[in-house]
Amino acid sequence: MTDSSTHRLHPLSAVTTTLRSAVVGLSMPFFLVSVLSAVFDAVSVTWALYLAPIGLLVGAGYGLAYYYRFEYGLTDDTVDVASGVFSRRAREIPYRRIQNVDVRQGVFHRVAGLAVVSIETAGGGETEAALDFVGEDEAKRLQREIRRRTARRPDEAEADTDTSAPATRPTTAPDETDQHERESERDHPWSGQASALTDSGLESATTRTETGTEAPFEDDQPTLLFALDARELLLYAFTTVRPAAAASVLALAFFFTSQVEALLLATAQPFGGPASFTDATPSGYVALGLASAINGVVVTYAVSVAYTFATYYDFRLGRAGDDFVYERGLLQRYSGSVPSEKVQSVTITDNPLQRALGYAGLWVETAGYGPDSSGGSTSAVPLARVERVQTFAENLTGTEPPRFESPPAVARRRYFVRYALVAAVLVGVAFGISSLTGFGTEYWYLSVAVFLAVPPAAHIRYVNLGYSVGDDHLVIRRGFWRRRTTVIPYYRIQTVSNRRSIFQRRLGLTSVVVDTASSQTFVWKTPTIYDVDLEDGRIVASTGRKRLQTALRERREATDEGPRFSVDFT
Structure with missing residues (x-):
């Protein structure tokens, strides 16, 4: 069946888009008038007071128009997205090119029951399409439908388009029991799976019917494959250093310059550092530089630990048909899917501290944009015992334990x-x-x-x-x-x-x-x-x-x- 109907974003998206555009429209006259008044004497800065209300109304109108002109829909072959007010842009994204479908929820989104859906494609350095934002149930529906249609085989597609073929699902309305089960599955999408945590790890399982055959893909709920427990999460946070944390530290230093300067001077003085930046000996500047470097490393490491903990909190990896699905995040919740047929390579990673403790991680790479880096890298197992990770890699790829050749x-x-x-x-x-x-x-x-x-x-x-x-x-x-x-x-x-x-x-x-x-x-x-x-x-x-x-x-x-x-x- 073709889902040819088009949809709009959540009504709250109209509010946020209108407010955002209104703020831009309000500030634009102040910027333009200030620049022009510096060049032309005839331009007075007071003009901004008269032009600002006009900019506010124009910006708000543009944001509202953008909301009503943004449409999306699913067809048998593509995801269609149309946007733009004056210059329209229509995109048809074939399912075969889709690598990941990610759902992101910040604190505000989770409170309001909203989500941002990002569609990543092969060879893309950025998100192909973003629906900012839709209802939480709609986000799950889109993720499930795109995943189902992406994984569908050609013979199944022909069967769907054959009008003479019998319907595979009843067209009558579900009874109250079925409706209750659907609501329960929606609230607990990872529950009821044939998987169990043991002392040695997570037991493998598959979703099957009573007859022993695979359940229909559209009825499958994610089957849990791996869950990051509290000990592994803490080890991963404390043994991982993220270079991006340095950018956060520099941003904090920019906004809190006076406090940072006072901290650096206070920590350097016991080691011969200066009392101020303008009055110091050469040796005092060297002591200040060393103290600043140590402070930077310590703060960067603390930020890295906090970021890693919040990002991979409650990490779970599962399967839905032929797709890998994952959820993670404390303050900002992520969920996404990676079709197994899109995986390009599998990488085991570790650092000296993790190797000393006997742990490693497992990553899969696709051809497009990925949520964990600027490339297509996705963490399948953030951290686990190295023996488990090696077994995972062997089972995932079907390869035997390698015998490595060394350089001369x-x-x-x-x-x-x-x-x-x-x-x-x-x-x-x-x-x-x-x-x-x-x-x-x-x-x-x-x-x-x-x-x-x-x-x-x-x-x-x-x-x-x-x-x-x-x-x-x-x-x-x-x-x-x-x-x-x-x-x-x-x-x-x-x-x-x-x-x-x-x-x-x-x-x-x-x-x-x-x-x-x-x-x-x-x-x-x-x-x-x-x-x-x-x-x-x-x-x-x-x-x-x-x-x-x-x-x-x-x-x-x-x-x-x-x-x-x-x-x-x-």
């Missing part, structure tokens, strides 16, 4: 030279500071001790690199501070190439870059096999290209075009 020993010597040059620069900086400021003149040479860290740093870099060329998957491991082990099916590979720097050419090394449809971002770089022997690198690239063609041919010939990633990976 000459690569370790390359890292030794690289880090020795970095140490030399640090010693030079210490000598320069002592010479210019007189701070630590007698002790600058102690900075030479940084060279002691060069051999272990080179070794740690070397031992954390590895790759495994499997029959169906390519596995790449790299990184130390945030180690990533990525499993890439051959049929998801876009290109495989060898890249060599001038230093690698001198040593006979190369790096193998494996591109997928996932977006490359600042955080998630393209999976790369670093510093392997040139001949080995060429063999890996050639093997990857051949198995890519073989995998694509097998998929075209296969009769079952279902997802290759298991939705019951627990």
